[in-house]
Amino acid sequence: MNKRLVFFIILISFLKTQSQENRKFLYADVKDKIGGVYNAHVVNLNSKQGTFTNENGEFRVLAKVNDSLQISFMGYKTAVFIVKIKHFGIQKNSFELEKTLYELDEVALKKNNLLGYLSSDSKNITSTKEINAETLKLPYAGSRIMTPAERKLHTAMGGSHPIGLTSVSLDYIINSISGRITKLRKLKSIETLEVKVKKLKNTYSKHIVKEYNIKESDVYKFIYFCTSDENFNQIYNSGNINMILFLKKKSEAFKKLHSNNYN
Structure with a gap:
């Protein structure tokens, strides 16, 4: 043993x-x-x-x-x-x-010297401390x-x-x-991936369909295809421009892979 x-x-x-x-x-x-x-x-x-x-x-x-x-x-x-x-x-x-x-402190209204012009009044306005849980x-x-x-x-x-x-x-x-820890870590990874997929669909679905000519019925399939790329996570965190360029490049590869549906 x-x-x-x-x-x-x-x-x-x-x-x-x-x-x-x-x-x-x-x-x-x-x-x-x-x-x-x-x-x-x-x-x-x-x-x-x-x-x-x-x-x-x-x-x-x-x-x-x-x-x-x-x-x-x-x-x-x-x-x-x-x-x-x-x-x-x-x-x-x-x-x-x-x-x-939670009771907020009493607010007292005071006279001010504001003139009604944003350019000048913005210099005389003092910000107040934000009130939140922290x-x-x-x-x-x-x-x-x-x-x-x-x-x-x-x-x-x-x-x-x-x-x-x-x-x-x-x-x-x-x-x-x-093996429960390993299974739960895989579950967490799946959950994280689902969040990313949902965000991509909500943000870029119009680009994917109208500009990259991916069928609307294939949007989810296309996004999951993109997530399989080894550079996906790096691009996901690098900003919108890089993601748009990435999706455009992957759309060509996706259509070639499914050439029967994209003649």
Whole structure:
């Protein structure tokens, strides 16, 4: 048997024992007065392990009694819940978030010396500080919301368990050996490609049909043909002009490849 595989099996057995002695999965959902809160951020403040709620507001996280779970989402008050023995029972756990209102400072109208001419008035206008989630210092403001594929991959990577001076992710090791990490990374790549394909269709479909003479029924086929080019990702990120030139060149190759339909 492969020595590396034997090592992983022994390591997994050890980590499973350690996690059972220390922490186990707590299953729960996050709700407000209406229903589940999607993509709320859940962090175990003791283990520093975090996750996000799914479309139904559900999540799972490794925890033990007396751990503190911090749950936050934009538009809600950040809440901290103490894990109790009852949370590991058979009943369904629910944590409720309370919506919060942010009051803006009072605005006072002052006299000004504007003349009504853009050329001169623009020099006398002072800009005000933009008000948004970041300037209001909301929890995790500015962080990008994960896509479904990214969230699944994030969950599969799991939290870390201390071993000596290092820390190892139990979920990551198990899911790596089972092949789940590889599958989820492929799923994420497919999702990323689909986003690019949709953007190309929305942006360049008129060019593709009217200027490059690709049949409307072949637009998706043509775009996927373009994505198979080894330089596609580089060109995709290099601007509109390069993409237009690229699509024009690829249209000629596409029509030659399907010459029966493009005589």
